[in-house]
């Protein structure tokens with residue numbers, strides 16, 4: 001459907017660049033303004049003392065921002081059928097209450113990759129994290145905040161974002177959305193927001209924050225076929241130390257969208273897709289889930305029949321093997 005909409009527009013200049021979902025995405029950004037201010041303020045305060053944080057404190061901050069990025073995935077215009085589901089509550093205050101809804105928590109494994117690579121790094125080495133983006137609006141801000149923290153803490157030296165070439169699943173991020181968001185922050189009437197926008201623009205200019213897009217992300221293939229279907233993209237991802245896949249649709253494509261038993265290991269469901277250590281930050285909106293403990297899924301089926309599609313639960317799921 002999204003390709004059809006794109007096709008209809010692309011053949012009809014001057015509408016060929018028109019994004020029919022732009023209005024919804026812009027509204028989602030402005031409706032989440034208080035949450036965005038809270039996040040930008042938190043980040044700027046954190047950056048003031050980032051050099052003084054010890055390893056434990058750095059880990060705590062990383063876990064917080066990773067969870068913020070996970071729950072940012074609740075804000076999605078395809079899930080809410082275009083209806084209002086913006087981030088209204090303060091994202092930092094709600095983290096403790098949301099913790100019980102994380103069904104798989106592999107944050108420690110992700111941390112090990114980052115801290116070990118920081119410790120091993122010489123001044124010439126690059127540590128690269130790739131973030132395969134999902135929704136624009138509030139979720140994208142959470143991803144940019146996480147990226148800024150990773151760079152500023154020197155846990156990594158480069159962040160590569162991957163977005164969609166055409167408007168997709170209503171609110172998915174395109175290059176236009178990415179650039180628009182950074183411009184909006186720069187010119188915002190709030191000093192912390194504008195400082196974030198200026199820093200991020202600076203990081204783009206320095207080449208440590210890079211935006212990529214590729215048609216593969218809007219083709220129907222499961223990710224285990226990437227090496228054959230899009231060898232160039234697979235080779236690009238192989239340069240990464242950690243790939244973060246955001247959102248439900250990416251999870252479906254990681255696991256081949258099959259009706260797996262809940263206890264099947266994530267590694268098995270990836271079906272040999274291992275360009276680099278990878279993780280998924282996803283709130284559950286569709287009926288595929290792997291890597292649960294025995295009985296965990298069955299218990300939820302009984303207590304909450306719509307647990308897989310209601311967007312209330314989340315996973316931080318990691319696979320290290322190559």
Ligand SMILES: O=P(O)(O)OC[C@H]1O[C@](O)(CO)[C@@H](O)[C@@H]1O
Pocket residue numbers: 073076078079134135169246247248249250252283285286
């Ligand atoms: O933006 P996300 O997290 O990828 O969610 C998209 C999901 O929303 C839906 O469009 C509706 O739930 C699913 O088909 C799809 O997997």
